Amino acid sequence: MNDLWDHMPCGMVSFAGDGVILRVNDTLLAMTGHERAAITGQPFHVLLSKGGRIFYHTHLFPLLQMRGEVEEIYLSILTQSGAEIPMLMNARSRVTDSGATMHDAIFVRVRQRAQFETALLNERKKAQQANKAKDDFLATLSHELRTPLNPMLMLSTEMELDLTLPLAVRQQAGVIRSNAELEARLIDDLLDHTRITRGKIHLVESILNLHELLTLTEDITRIDSRTKRIELHFLKEATEHHMQGDSARLQQVFWNLVKNAIKFTPEEGAVHVRTHNSVEGKVSITVTDTGMGIHADTLPHIFEAFEQGSISKQQFGGLGLGLAITKSIVELHQGSIRAESPGLGQGASFTVEFNICPRPFQDAAPVQAAHDSGSLSLLLVEDHESTREVLARILRRCGHEVHAAATGAEALLLAQTVEHLDAVISDIGLPDQSGLDLMRELKVRRPSLPGIALSGYGMEQDLKDARSAGFSGHLVKPVSLDQLRSLLAQLTAAS
Amino acid sequence: MRDSISARNNVQICGQGARTMLFAHGFGCDQNMWRYITPAFEKDYRIVLFDYVGCGKSDVNAYHASRYGSLEGYARDVLDVCEALDLTDVIFVGHSVSSMIGVLAANQQPQRFSHLIMLGPSPCYVNDGDYIGGFEREDIMGLLDTMERNFLGWAQFLAPVAMKNSERPELAQELEESFCSTDPDIMRRFAEATFLADNRADLPKVRVPSLILQCTEDTIAPLCVGVYLQQHLPGSTLRVMNATGHCPHMSHPIETVQLMKEYLLAAATPAPPRVQQDLAAVTTAASTVSA
Incomplete structure (x- = not known):
């Protein structure tokens, strides 16, 4: 038995519950050059490099203590001369007859594997950098x-x-x-x-009526279907159709699916959108078309970015991102999506499934149509010259008085000289300071002045930053006139 | 606020008592590492456990690299938990890096804390001139390399693994599955924030009395670091334990509990005038020094 212990083709160490080495085998001594007497009675970590010691105490030891077993742990073992040998360790705890905890560990040298891993890690870093770039x-x-x-x-x-x-x-x-x-x-x-x-999408959730959302989708896609003389049917058969979610993002999902169905269906075809509760606690929305279908080989890749099946992008246009985005949004909602097609030329169907939630006592009131806000005195801050001029002209045509500034400094000057201001509309990226800082300064002077932030990005963080700087609203460029008018009406009505 | 922080930091509350003990886990693990300690206090204290964002069962979506790029972000987690539960007069128990996180939190809102109990603390792990932290920068790089290789594909640190462990039936399967599992990028940043931090300048500002539990033969926080802390932390008591290693609460829970109870008992009774003892006494195991 002792022969077997000493001559096993791997290093073996037994150490006590407090980490003190009780026993080592000949193979380990031969691999590392240590004397048996020099390491027996020492804490196990003397065999490790200093970085390895931290890892041992912060990860390995707690894991062994709690799980009683670890496998395939990478550690650098120090030789007697101070060189490091890459090893893999398996260890298991046991309780001895006297009730003490013991750990038995084996070590296998993995020089070639470590080299391979080093290359792999380097390649992975390069790939990550390239991907980030x-x-x-x-x-x-x-x-x-x-x-x-x-x-x-x-x-x-x-x-x-x-x-x-x-x-x-x-x-x-x-x-x-x-x-x-x-x-x-x-x-x-x-x-x-x-x-x-980049994991930068966060949902703004509320309880939604899916059938209402689909009515909006119907309105938006109706024109496209008419142009192509495609029959578009909405069958809202689900009896339970409320869910927790982000209405704008879900709208994007339905719009993408129906728009795709219309895009890939030849003239005079048909698209059916049907909701149902086939599984308890779930609601599904299926979009079926009579279009060109999907080949069985491409079906598994249909949700990958930049894929459009085997079809030519020249023929259909687009970036091939729609379904990848759709799938991500569905999954952010803890939902699932699947695509089915009997084959090329035989149409396709896409089904999304979500968890339902109880219907609220009263559905949220529909968004109010924008009222016009009469004549306002506005401070417009935008450094991009043509954007500033066009915005100013449109706002003036709507009957507002517009004071335009290209920089933060100009804006502050105007804020001092113009006696009455109803609202400020400001770009976030200004040449001399950020629109956020400008808003903070304006708020000091005119605490009740509402502000609308304009920016090229619509990142959730931007929205939060804008809000904390004192902006009441945020619009992503290019700004549509309708959006701007309705936001102005809301803000000035509120103040 | 309360619910969202509780969910974000996986706050767990147990025990009964007028006063609260808040347990903060160290780098590499999660609140489960306290399971041998908390039962001893459940009868007399309200026990609050939590996971830092990015660890254990916290909400990983709340992780922002900028916030958690330094220990201040983690101290914010501690204060968030205190604010959410409206905690005052808290006995803060921190393992390893959480000791300094506790220092940062106590310096920001001293009114919330009555005592800090530190297990294996170090204000700075890297040697700097006369200061001996125990490590050079390249050692920390070695740690990052070891972590990276272990996170490369060996499942146990990454994904939940089902482990059969007939000898430890007291451990719930759920615990075994998640303990120490982690996101490699988050852990790498936590490692850098921990082992490259220098909180020496924060020590003299501390106004909350503290207990330093120093293990014998702790390579991560050697004895000289414990002595340094005791000298620079106003109102600190250093106890050198018989326990060896860096995780006395896991390897020597009985001694750990005993020293904690002694300290809390002494703190509860009117303090005799504090005596500055000879530092030489520190070198013997289980001795006490007060500052």
């Missing part, structure tokens, strides 16, 4: 792409609404606006994707 680039790119869209969208909206212009010009302006909006949505997808990959 890509995400950062996408975030910056989307931000930069959004900024020039802002005046484009505003000017075209303004022209479209300008009754003094000839109808043909207004129609052309409408084409420009809808394309700018489309581009803004594509950029939103990119931004969403980068937020999701």
Whole structure:
């Protein structure tokens, strides 16, 4: 038995519950060059490098103490000359006849494996850095792409609404606006994707009536379906259809699914949207189309980013991010999503399933339509010249008095000289100071002044920062005129 | 506020008594490491246990790298728990890094704390001139490397593992599954925040009396660090334990409980005039020094 202990092809150590080495085998001594007498009676950690000792005391020892067993722990064992040998350790605790706790550990040398791991770790770090660089680039790119869209969208909206212009010009302006909006949505997808990959999406949850949300989806997608002469049916069959969730994000899910179904269905096809309670405690929404279907090989990858099955992107456009974003949002809601298709040319169906929650006593009142707020005196702070000019012009056309500033300093000067101000609308990124600091300073002078923050990002953190700086509202560029007007009406009505 | 912090930090309350003991776990584990200690106090104290955000069963979504990049963020967790439960007159018990987290919290809101009990504390792990913390910077890098390799794929630190352990039936399966499991990136930042921290300047500001429980042969917080602490922490008492290692509450719970009770008992009775003893006494095991 002693022969076996000493000649096992692995190092063996027994140590007491308090860590003192009781026994080591010949193999361990041969591997490390230690004398038996020199390490017996010493604490186990003398065999470890200093970094390894911290790991032993903070991770390994507590784990062994609580679980009574550890496996495949990587440790660097010190040789007598101070060199480090990479080893894997398995250890198990037992209680001796006298009632004391003992730990028995075996050590296997893993030199080649450690080298391989080092290479793997280095490669992983490189890949992580490259991935982060890509995400950062996408975030910056989307931000930069959004900024020039802002005046484009505003000017075209303004022209479209300008009754003094000839109808043909207004129609052309409408084409420009809808394309700018489309581009803004594509950029939103990119931004969403980068937020999701960085774990930056947080839900703003409330109890929702899914059928109401789907009515909104129906309204938005109706025009597209009519244009393609596709029959669009909504069958709201679920009897329980309330859930906890973020209405804007869920709207995005339904809109994505129905829009996709319409996009991939040829003219005169049909799209059915059906809700049902097939499983207790769950509500599912199935979107079925008579479109081109999905090949069995591509079905498993359909929710991966930048995938669009085997179809050509040139034919259908888009970035291939919609379903990846959809799946992430569904999963953030603890829901599930699946895709089914009998094969190419035979249509497809997408089913999302969520946990239901009890219906509240009274459904939340629908969002009130924007009232116009009459004539207001506004301080507009925006350093991007064309955005500032267009915004100012539109606001003036709405009947407001606009005091425009390009910097924080100008804004503070105006705030001192202009006698009456109803609200401030400010960009977050100003050349001389942040819009957040500006708002804080303005609040000191005029505590009741409501503010609307404008920014290229709509990150949840931005929203929080804006709120804590004293802004009452936050709009992401490009800002639509409707959004701005309704927010202004709300804020000035509230104050 | 109360519910959200309770959920975020997985706050668990047990025991009965007018006064509260707040237990803060150390780096690498979670509140379960206190399970051999708390039963001894449940009869006389209200016991509050929690996990720092990013550890144990805390809400990992509440983790922000910027907040938890330094020990101040963790001290904020302690104060958040105190505020959420409206705690005052708290006996704070911190293991290892939590001792300094307790110091930071007590310096911010001293009115909340009556005593600090520190197990294996160190105000600075890295040697600096005459100061001996026990480690060089490269040793800390060695720790990070060891952690990284162990987090690479060996499941037990990462994902819940089902362990069969017939010899320890008292341990709930649930505990075994989650104990020490962790997110590698969070642990790496926690390791850096812990072992590269220097809280020596915070010590003289402490106005809350404290007990330093110093193990014999603790390589993480050696005896000289305990002595340094006792000299620089106003109102501190140093007890050198017979216990060896760095986790006396897990390896020597009986002695740990006994020393804690002695300290709390002495603190509850009117204190005799404090005597500065010869520091040489510290070198013998289980001796006491008061500052």
